[in-house]
Amino acid sequence: MGVVRMQKDQGTGPVTGSGMDQQVAVRRLATGWKIAIGGALAVAAALAFWWFAPSGTSQTVTADHVTISTVARGTFDDFIPVRARVTPLLTVYIDAVEGGRVEKMLVEDGATVAAGQPIALLSNAELQLSTLARQTEVEQQINNMRSQELALAQTRLANERALLEAGLALQKARRQFEREKPLAGRGFVTAKQFSDTSDDYAYRQRNYEALKRSQATDARLQGSQLAQQQAAAQSMQSGLSIARANLDALQLRAPVAGQLSGFSVQVGQSLQRGERVGQIDSPGRNKLIAGVDEFYLGRVQLQQRAAIESGGRRYAARVTKIYPQVQNGQFQIDFQFIGAEPANIQRGQTLAARLTLGDPAPALLVPNGAFYNDTGGSWIFVVTPDGRSAVKRSVRMGRRNAEFVEVLEGLDIGEKVVTSPYTGFTDKTRLDLSK
Template identity: 25%
Template structure:
């Protein structure tokens, strides 16, 4: 009877242990089936927007600078040295305002030589002209003498012919006078030809001398132009923007000396992301923010090439410029691409891409929770994006960066 009394407590403890083990495993299985708790997010730091329906403007934004429409770069055309700086950057200049004074001793010497060569050529021309005119006058005098002798011989021949018909002059004298008349007539013709040749030769020789004079004058004008270039002038009315030289600096041909711009006629040079530039068209309206006011304009030019992931767009500035608008001022431009009379749109979420599908957190009706949903987006603007499917007007969504909650399908707002 002692053995059954000792086995009964052990059986009870075993049954109790098995029951507790089964209950523990059932609890673990139940916990495994429970969904993880939704993360909690502060509502105050979360950007929330409501889906709207109505007219929508499609825009792209770009940053850039103001650039003068009229710019003149002054460059050096020969070796020189900077002697004096007469005007500093920022100064208002006229077209004839001297900016720099340069020096070149070799040019000064060659210019003086060219001047004397020009004067010598002019003197040689005048001397040759006088000498040839004297020769021409001698030929004309000789021609006049022969002409007179020929006329007298003709008169004598006519007289002897009349007397011969009357028998008062012998035939021998008639033949003699006739021969003299023919000889003088021939000499008169030859002298006329000689004078014509002499005149042609005179013109040719004078033309040759004149060409030498013109060559010497052209060289002298070139040297004077180069000498004048040693005093660098603005060349246009405007403001001196850059002067990248110093006194005493040696300059090589082609060195940029200064930059002059007309400050009242400006354009905006904007950089637009290459992915947003596909819909740009010349003539589209642009709003330029100079940080001190807005200026309206239109697209003037679209660069056909992409540089560093952006497309350069030139925009006009229409109307009076705000105070402080000047070249190289940083600005922001918004270009209007298109308008939709009726569209469903919402503020642009951080992760949203135009013409693509994505996920977004949609708030519950009471605003206490947000559920992740699939949304298909359409065209995008600067701060808004078109909704094609997945949302309805009046829905509230989270626009902030939700990458921290990628593993959660819902979040709680407090």
């Protein structure tokens, strides 16, 4: 095998790759272009945020979380539902006219009593003794007045007797004078005798007239005195009757017929004068008391009709009294049944009632919802035709009941509106409805 020897080139150095490398110049963007591109990206981001983010006057809500109703035409029944409480039509309270100790209970609480029926017996020794003493005093005074009346009557009789005697004496004197007068003229009677007869006749006349005047004066004074005594006697009798009535009041009686309630006194209990011991409710006669929202104060009138629901039946009633004082946003009204009352209703029981405010009439209707409390019926969210959003719109609404609200202006038949609560939406003008 042959070996070829390569000779080293003496004129050249070692072989390297440096001769093959070539420097490439890097091309960079100018600073102005960088600023322009950055600004464009920022504007695009801002536009995207503005486009996709909700504005301050709109809010995105889930369509399942709101109630959407349709505006329709129908018949509006002008009524309001109320809860009425049963209470007796007539309640008479029983008070202890005189205080005393309870000796005996004659009836129990809840019993049905008749007018004047005794229900309890009290004792009051001090009252009994004072009544007996007053009765004795009054009887003595009455006896004294009777004695005075008798004396006056006797005096009147004596005066009448004296007047009769004076009249008789006057007649005798007149006859004597008439007989002697012609005889004295003829000389058959002496002048002295005729003068005595004339003087006696004149005296009898003056005496009779004086007795008549005296009797008239005495009769007038005696009549006035007798009238005063009779009035005083009648006053004493009235006072004695009152004292006896107070004594009789120790026996508590039912003032009217009805059902006794609140009667919780016990034997041995001491009652003060005027203390309330119970009450009597009218049997089978009840009224209803209901609270009505102050919004309807100007629309509720006396004699308006109402329908009362009880036991699956409907009973007619009417408004008999309106209490205009407003408390806690409500005023009170009284109902009375027209005709028969529901059987077995109890005091304090509540019944459903529909108070009619007006006649049924055709109207454009929106289902009543919580939105009305937030807007007052002045505006509502109306769903757009594509169903993707709801826009705030001013409307004018009229009457409302538990089911519907009457639309006067601002909505058309077939439009859809949001009737659920507007909590958190009252400052928005548009709701974006998402699926």
